[in-house]
Amino acid sequence: MTAFSLPHSAGIPTQARRYHAARLAPFFASALFAFFAGSAQAQPASPAQAGANDQPATYVGSETCQACHEDVFNAFQKNPHHLVETSAKYKFDTKACESCHGPGSKHAESTSPSDISNPAKLKPAAADKVCLSCHLNQPTNVGRITGSHAKNQVSCASCHSIHAKGPDGVAPHKAADVNQQCASCHGNVWASFQQPFRHKLPEGVMSCVDCHNPHGSFQPGNMQTSRGSEPGCLNCHADLAGPFAFQHAPLQTEGCSTCHVPHGTNNPRMLTRAQVQYVCLECHGNLPLPTASDVNGTIPPAIHDMRSPRFQNCTVCHQKIHGSNVDRGLFR
Secondary structure: OOOOOOOOOOOOOHHHHHHHHHHHHHHHHHHHHHHHHHHHHHOOOOHHHHHHHHOOOOOOOHHHHHOOOHHHHHHHOOOHHHHHHHOHHHOOOOOHHHHHHOOOHHHHHHOOHHHOOOHHHOOHHHHHHHHHHHHOOOHHHOOHHHOHHHHOOOOHHHOOOOOOOOOOOOOOOOHHHHHHHHHOOOHHHHHHOOOOEOOOOOOOOOOHHHOEOOOOOOOHHHEOEEOOOEEHHHHOOHHHOOOOOEEOHHHHHOOHHHOEOOOOEOOHHHEOOOOHHHHHHOOOOOOOOOOOOOOOOOOOOOOOOOOOHHHOOHHHOOOOOOEEOOOOOOOO
C-alpha cells in the first residue's frame, strides 16, 4: 500500500485512489504535528527554569528605565520628586522610578505591563498607600486618610501629575490653574462664582485652596483653619477675628456661614437672605404677635416694630454684629 493510500480500496479506480490520497495528506500531516507539539508542551519545565521564574524582581536603577521611557525620564529631571533620585535620605538614590513602581528587573526583561506596578492604574486606596509611604504625617496631609477626597475614592494621582516637569509640575500653584483643576470635578460650585456677589475666584485673585485643604481637615467641608481652630475666613478678614468682650454667639458656634454664602449669591454682602432683617430673624424671631400698641413683641427685643422701615435694617443700630468690646447690645 502506497503512502496515504485508502484501505479497502478494491474496486476503486487507481486515479480516484490517488485523488483522495492527495486530499487527505494535509489532514494527516496536521494531526501528526499537533500530536508532537502537544507532547512537547506536556513536558514539565526544568528545575532551573522554574526556579528562575519564582525569583522575586530586583531593583535595576533608573538608567535602565530610561532606555524605553526616555521622555518621562527627561521630564522627571526637573520634577520635585527628582530629589528621591539624588538624595540618600529616602533610601532610593538612583532608583527613584522603582520607589513608586516597585522593582523592575522582570519588567526590563519582558517589557510586559503586568510585570510592573503602575500606581495610576491601582485602586485609589492602594495608590494612596504608595504616596503616603513618603508623605505620611506631613503638615499638608493632615487628615488625608479620613478626608472627603479619600472617602470618595479620589486618589492622589487624580490631582497630582507625578512625572510632569517644572517647579509646578506636581500640582498647579497659580490661582487660575488651581481653580480650573478643582472646577473639573466641582462644576456646581464653580457655577456659584458666576453670581453677582462672590469671592473673586474667576478673576484669579483667590483660589479654592485659600479656604479649603484638599488633603483633609478637621473642619467640615475640608475648611482651612486660622489661629489653631478658628475659621479659615479670618486669614483674610483678620479685623473680625476678636477676641471680643461681647461675642456674637453664632461666630463661635457655627461660624461665618451662619449668615454668609461663601461661594457666591445674588444677595448683597453674600448674605443668606436678600434683606438683612430676614437674616437676623432666623435666630432673633422668638417674638409673639403684635399687640394693640403696635409694638412687635413683649420679650427682648421688645421695642421693635418690624413693620416700621426704621427697624427693618438691623445693622443701622447694631453696627458691631461680629463682636464688640464696649457694648453688650453690639451697638458700637
